[in-house]
Amino acid sequence: MATQYQNDKFSLKPWFIQFISRYWAILLFLVVWQAWVVINAFNPIVAVGPFAVLSDLINHPEIYLSNMFITFVVALGGLASGMILGSLLAIASWFSRFVSAMLTPLAVMFASVPVVALIPIFARLFGFNITTSLFVVVVITFFPSFVFTSSGLRSLPPGSEDLFRVLGAGRLTVLWRLALPAALPNMAIALRLSASHAVLAAMVAEFLMGTTGLGFLFAQNLERFATERAFGAGLVATIASVAMFLVANAIESHIHRRWT
Amino acid sequence: MPSNRWIKNALPGALGILLFLLIWELLGRTGVLGLTWPPLTSVIATLIDPSKTALFLRATSASLTSAGTGYLAGGALGLVAALAGHLIPTLQEGLSRFAAVVNSVPPIALASVFLVLMTTESTPTAVAAIKVFFIIFIAVQSGLRSATPAQHDLFTSLGTGRFKRLWLLEVPTMLPVAMSGLKIAVPVALIGAFVGEWFGASRGLGVLILNAMQNFQISMLWSAVLLATLVSLAVYFILTMVESIVRLRLT
Amino acid sequence: MNNHQINQTQLSPGPLAGRGTSFIDFDQISKSFEIDGQKVVALENVTFNLSEGEFAAIIGPSGCGKSTALRIIAALEEPTSGTVTIAGQPPTQQSTEHALGVAFQDHALLPWLNVAENIELPFRISGRPVTAERIDELISLVGLTEFKSARPKQLSGGMRQRVSIARALALSPQLLLLDEPFGSLDAVTRRRMNIELQRIWSEFRPSTLLVTHAVEEALFLADRIFVLTGRPGRLLREVDVPFERPRTDDTMRSEFFHRMVDEMTAALDSTENAPQYAVESLD
Numbered sequence: 001m002a003t004q005y006q007n008d009k010f011s012l013k014p015w016f017i018q019f020i021s022r023y024w025a026i027l028l029f030l031v032v033w034q035a036w037v038v039i040n041a042f043n044p045i046v047a048v049g050p051f052a053v054l055s056d057l058i059n060h061p062e063i064y065l066s067n068m069f070i071t072f073v074v075a076l077g078g079l080a081s082g083m084i085l086g087s088l089l090a091i092a093s094w095f096s097r098f099v100s101a102m103l104t105p106l107a108v109m110f111a112s113v114p115v116v117a118l119i120p121i122f123a124r125l126f127g128f129n130i131t132t133s134l135f136v137v138v139v140i141t142f143f144p145s146f147v148f149t150s151s152g153l154r155s156l157p158p159g160s161e162d163l164f165r166v167l168g169a170g171r172l173t174v175l176w177r178l179a180l181p182a183a184l185p186n187m188a189i190a191l192r193l194s195a196s197h198a199v200l201a202a203m204v205a206e207f208l209m210g211t212t213g214l215g216f217l218f219a220q221n222l223e224r225f226a227t228e229r230a231f232g233a234g235l236v237a238t239i240a241s242v243a244m245f246l247v248a249n250a251i252e253s254h255i256h257r258r259w260t
Numbered sequence: 261m262p263s264n265r266w267i268k269n270a271l272p273g274a275l276g277i278l279l280f281l282l283i284w285e286l287l288g289r290t291g292v293l294g295l296t297w298p299p300l301t302s303v304i305a306t307l308i309d310p311s312k313t314a315l316f317l318r319a320t321s322a323s324l325t326s327a328g329t330g331y332l333a334g335g336a337l338g339l340v341a342a343l344a345g346h347l348i349p350t351l352q353e354g355l356s357r358f359a360a361v362v363n364s365v366p367p368i369a370l371a372s373v374f375l376v377l378m379t380t381e382s383t384p385t386a387v388a389a390i391k392v393f394f395i396i397f398i399a400v401q402s403g404l405r406s407a408t409p410a411q412h413d414l415f416t417s418l419g420t421g422r423f424k425r426l427w428l429l430e431v432p433t434m435l436p437v438a439m440s441g442l443k444i445a446v447p448v449a450l451i452g453a454f455v456g457e458w459f460g461a462s463r464g465l466g467v468l469i470l471n472a473m474q475n476f477q478i479s480m481l482w483s484a485v486l487l488a489t490l491v492s493l494a495v496y497f498i499l500t501m502v503e504s505i506v507r508l509r510l511t
Numbered sequence: 512m513n514n515h516q517i518n519q520t521q522l523s524p525g526p527l528a529g530r531g532t533s534f535i536d537f538d539q540i541s542k543s544f545e546i547d548g549q550k551v552v553a554l555e556n557v558t559f560n561l562s563e564g565e566f567a568a569i570i571g572p573s574g575c576g577k578s579t580a581l582r583i584i585a586a587l588e589e590p591t592s593g594t595v596t597i598a599g600q601p602p603t604q605q606s607t608e609h610a611l612g613v614a615f616q617d618h619a620l621l622p623w624l625n626v627a628e629n630i631e632l633p634f635r636i637s638g639r640p641v642t643a644e645r646i647d648e649l650i651s652l653v654g655l656t657e658f659k660s661a662r663p664k665q666l667s668g669g670m671r672q673r674v675s676i677a678r679a680l681a682l683s684p685q686l687l688l689l690d691e692p693f694g695s696l697d698a699v700t701r702r703r704m705n706i707e708l709q710r711i712w713s714e715f716r717p718s719t720l721l722v723t724h725a726v727e728e729a730l731f732l733a734d735r736i737f738v739l740t741g742r743p744g745r746l747l748r749e750v751d752v753p754f755e756r757p758r759t760d761d762t763m764r765s766e767f768f769h770r771m772v773d774e775m776t777a778a779l780d781s782t783e784n785a786p787q788y789a790v791e792s793l794d
Contacts, residue, residue: 021350025358047376098272105273106280112444112496114451116367117466117488120473120481124296196364203366204455208473215368222372234369241364410619413587417613417688419606420636428635432623510623511664 045225053235056228063217063229068236071206071213074130075198075244078137083191085138086145087183094153094179095171104150111143116204123209133205133213140201141194145187152186153179185259188252195248199241214240298479306483315468316487322463323384324491327453330388331445337389338396339438346404347426356401363394367455375459384456384464391452392445399441403434432510439506443499447492454488465491534718535561535584535686540593542579552743553579556593559737559746561718568721568729568736572779576744577722578616581690584720585613597686605686609637612679612717614692618671620663626650626674627659633681652711653677669693669700676708680715687717693728702763705731709758726775730768731758738778747778 020027030050037049044052057064093100119136126132156178164174206215214237221230281300288299306312341359345352367387374386407429415425454466461467465488472481542554553576561567569577582588583595586602595602605611612633620629630649634641650659653673663671672692679687689708693701705728712719712732723729729736730752738747754762762768 022353022357024354026354026361029358042376047373101269101272102276102279104276105270106276109277109493112447112493113489114447114454114492116451117454117469117485120469121296121485123473124476124478124481125293200364200366204368207368208458208470215366218366218368218372230372231369234366234372237366237369238361238364241366242361245360245364408619410615410617411621413582413585414613414615414619415636416587417585417606417611418633418636419609419611424636428632429621432621 044227046227048228048231052228053231057232057235060229064232064236067212067214067217067233068240070130071199071202071215071237072240074133074202074205074213075137075240078134078202079141079191079194079198079244081134082138082141082194083145083187086142086190087149087187090146090149090153090183091175091180093150094175100150104147107143107146107150111147115140116201119205119208128209128211130211130213132209133202133211136205137198137202140197141190144194145190148186148190149183152183155186156182181259185252185256188248188255192245192248192252196241196245199237199244203237296478298482302479303482303486306479307487312483316483318463319465319468319484320487320491322461323450323453323457323465323488326382326384326456326461326464327388327449330385330390330452331392331449333385334389334392334449335396335442335445338393338398339400341393342397342400342404345401346430347422355397359394359397362390365390367391367452368458371456371459374456380460381462383459384453384461384466387456388449388452391448395441395445395448396438399438399444400434403437403441404430406437407433436503436507436510439499439503443496443503446496446499450488450492533560534563534565534598535720536594536596537561537580537584538594538596540580540583540590540595542576542583542588542591554583554590555743555745557739557744557746558593559749561720561735563718564716565735566712566719566721566733568723568733569739570723570726570729570736570775570779571739571744571747572741573724575739575741577724577739578690579744580739581688581720581722584686585611585688609633609639609682610685611688612682612684612686613688614672614675614679614690616691616694618663618675618692620671620674620678622663625660625662626655626666629663629674630678630681632678637682639682649677649681652680652714654707669696669704672696672704673707676711680711680717683715684717687712687719689719689721689723691722691724693725694723701725701728706760708732709756713757726772726779727763727768730754730771730775731763736775738775750775 034049034051037047040047042048089103093103115136118139119132122132122135122139126135160178160182161174164178169177202213203215203218205211206213207219208215210216210219214233218230218233218237221227221233285300287293287297288302307316341355345355370390371383371387374383378386404426411429411433412425415429420428453464454469457464457466458470465484468484469481469488471477472484537557537559540554540557541552543550543552545551557580559567569580571577579588583590584597584602586606597605621632624632627646627650631641631646633639647656647659650656653676655670655673655677658666658670663674666674676689676692679689693704696704709732721729721732731754733752736750736752738750739745740747754768
C-alpha cells in the first residue's frame with residue numbers, strides 16, 4: 001500500500017501513548033541507571049543515580065545557572081560569529097572563482113580536523129581564558145559555515161544564471177537576489193550541524209582550561225568527588241545542547257520549507 | 261581529458277594549502293605570535309626526530325586502536341539500531357530521540373561515566389563508540405528511507421515481501437548515504453578517543469597533547485597535534501575515495 | 512474500413528475487442544484526496560470494464576485522475592468508494608500472485624543494477640526460476656541486446672522505458688499496466704516506441720491498460736478507449752477502435768485515423784472538460 005511509507009500525521013493516540021512512544025528509550029535508560037546505582041550500592045563518590053543529580057540541581061540552582069549562562073554566551077556568541085564570518089568569507093570568495101577554488105579544499109580539510117585536539121594549542125597561544133573558549137567555538141562553526149555557504153552560493157536553479165545575464169543584472173544584484181537566497185538552505189544546514197557542537201565544544205574548552213562555565217563546574221566537582229554536581233553540570237550541558245539543536249533544527253526546517 | 265580537468269581543479273586547492281603552510285612558517289620564524297607558535301619546520305623536525313619516533317608510534321597506535329575499535333563498535337550498533345527502528349516503526353521515535361540525547365551528552369561527561377563502568381584504557385574506545393553510533397544511526401536511518409515512492413510502488417506491484425524489499429531496495433539505496441556517514445565519523449571517533457584518554461589513559465595522542473600542554477612543551481604539543489590531524493585527514497581521505505567508488509557503483 | 516463516415520459517436524467494435532469475460536471490473540469508483548486541507552476529487556463514479564486479452568487506453572487532459580485509476584487497479588491506491596475486481600478478486604491478488612506488470616511514468620529502474628539485472632528483478636522477488644536465455648529473450652524483445660550490461664545512467668530515456676517494459680513483461684503477467692510510459696520522449700521516438708510496443712504486445716497479448724494524454728498513441732495501440740473529463744475525473748465516453756491489427760505507419764497516415772484524432776481531441780477540448788479545481792495535477 002502506498003500509504004504504508006508515509007508518516008501518519010493525524011495520529012489519534014492519547015497523549016500518554018505518544019509520550020511513551022517518543023521517550024521510552026530515555027525513560028528506560030533512566031530506570032536502568034537508577035537501578036544500577038542502587039543494586040551496586042555505589043559510594044556516592046563513584047557514581048550517583050538520576051534522582052540524586054536532579055535534587056542537587058533543584059537545591060542549588062544559582063550555581064548551575066551562573067555557569068550555564070557563561071557557557072551559553074560562549075556557545076551562542078561563537079556560533080553566531082563563526083556562522084557570520086564563514087558566510088562572509090564564502091561571499092567574498094564567490095566573486096573570484098580562483099580564490100574560491102583555492103580556499104575550499106583548505107576549508108574542507110580544516111572542517112574535518114579534530115578541533116578539540118587544537119584547544120591546548122589555542123590555550124597556550126591566547127591564554128587560559130574565556131576568549132579562547134569563544135575562539136574554539138568560532139573555529140568549529142567557521143569552517144562548515146564557509147563550506148556549506150560556498151556550495152550553496154553555487155547551487156543555483158538551472159537556467160537562473162542565464163536569466164539574470166539576459167536581464168543585464170550586475171554582480172551584486174546576482175549575489176543579493178539569486179546566490180544568497182539559493183545559499184540560505186545550505187547555511188541553515190551548517191547552523192543545524194554546528195549548534196549542538198557549540199555547547200559541547202565550549203564545555204570541553206572550559207574543562208581543559210579551567211575557566212568558568214559548565215565545563216569548569218564539571219571538572220571542579222569531579223576533583224572534589226562531588227559527583228552529583230559534576231553529573232548535574234553534564235546534565236545541564238546536555239539539555240542546553242539539545243535545546244540549541246532543536247532550535248537550529250526548527251530554523252532549518254522552516255527555511256527548507258519556505259525556500260525550496 | 262578528464263585528468264586535465266582534475267589537475268585544473270586540484271591546482272588552486274594545492275596552492276591554497278601551500279600558502280597556508282608558508283604563512284605558518286613565516287609566523288613562526290618572525291616570532292610574531294611569541295614562543296607558542298613555532299615555525300612549521302621546527303614542528304616537523306620534532307616530529308621526525310628519531311629519538312621520539314617510538315613515542316609517537318606508540319601513541320598513534322594506541323589512539324588508532326581505541327578510535328578504530330570504537331568506530332567499528334559504534335558503527336555496528338548504529339546500523340543495528342537503525343535497522344530495528346526501520347523494521348519496527350513503533351520503536352523508531354523513541355530510538356531516535358534517545359540517540360539524539362546521547363549525542364548531546366558532553367564527551368567529558370560520557371568519559372567520566374565510562375570510567376566508573378570500565379577501565380581507563382577502554383574509556384577512549386567507549387566514548388568514540390558513542391559518538392560514532394549517533395552518526396551512523398542517523399545516516400543509515402536516512403538512507404533506508406531514501407528510496408523514491410516510484411521505486412517502492414514498483415516493489416509493491418511486484419508483490420514483494422518485507423525482507424526482500426529491505427534487501428533488494430532499501431539497503432542498496434542506503435549504502436551511499438551510509439558511506440558519507442562513515443566518512444564523517446572518522447574525525448569524530450578520533451576526538452572521542454582523545455577526550456577519553458584525558459581521563460587517565462596511559463597512552464595515546466590525547467595523552468601526549470594534554471601532557472605537553474600542561475608541561476609547556478610547545479614543540480611536542482604542536483607535533484602531537486599535527487600528527488593527530490594528519491592521521492585524521494589521512495583516514496578521512498581514504499574513506500572519501502571509498503565513498504566515491506561506492507557512489508559510482510551504486511547510483 | 513477507411514471509408515467509414517464518422518457521424519455516429521459510437522463506432523462499431525474493432526475486430527479484436529473481445530466481448531468475452533470481463534477481466535477488470537471498475538465499478539462506480541470515486542477517489543478523493545486531501546491536499547493542503549482541501550478535498551480534491553480525482554475520480555467520480557467512474558465505471559468501465561476490460562475483457563481478457565483486450566488493450567484499453569485511458570485518455571484525458573492532464574491532471575484528470577487517469578493515473579489514479581491505473582494506480583487503483585494496481586492496488587497502489589484504494590478507492591474512496593466503489594469496487595474494483597480483477598478476475599473476480601481484489602486488485603491486491605494480482606501483485607501477491609506476481610501476475611502484474613507495471614511500467615511507470617519515470618521508469619523506476621534501479622540505478623545499481625544493469626539492464627539484465629533490472630529485468631531479472633521480478634524473478635528474484637517472486638522466486639520463480641529464471642534462465643539466462645529467458646532474460647536474453649526479453650532483452651532482445653525490446654531491442655537492447657547490445658546494452659544488456661549497461662546501467663540505467665548510460666541509457667537514453669527511450670531505452671530506459673524499453674527496459675521498464677521488458678521488466679513489466681518478465682513474468683508473462685496476466686495484466687499489464689502502462690502509465691504514460693512514453694510521456695518524456697520526443698515525438699519521433701514516441702512514434703517508434705508505439706510501433707515497437709504493438710509488436711511486443713502482440714507476442715503475449717496480456718490484458719493491458721495504457722494511460723496516456725496522446726490521442727494518436729491511444730488510437731494506434733488500443734482496442735477501446737475510455738475518455739475521462741477534467742477534474743473531477745468522470746467517464747465521458749467509451750470508444751471502440753475500428754482499425755485492424757497489425758496496425759502500421761499506414762494506419763496512422765490514413766485520413767480516417769486523422770479524423771478520429773480530430774474528433775477525439777475536440778471532445779477532450781470541450782467546455783465540460785474545464786477543470787474545476789485550481790490544484791496541481793493529481794496524476
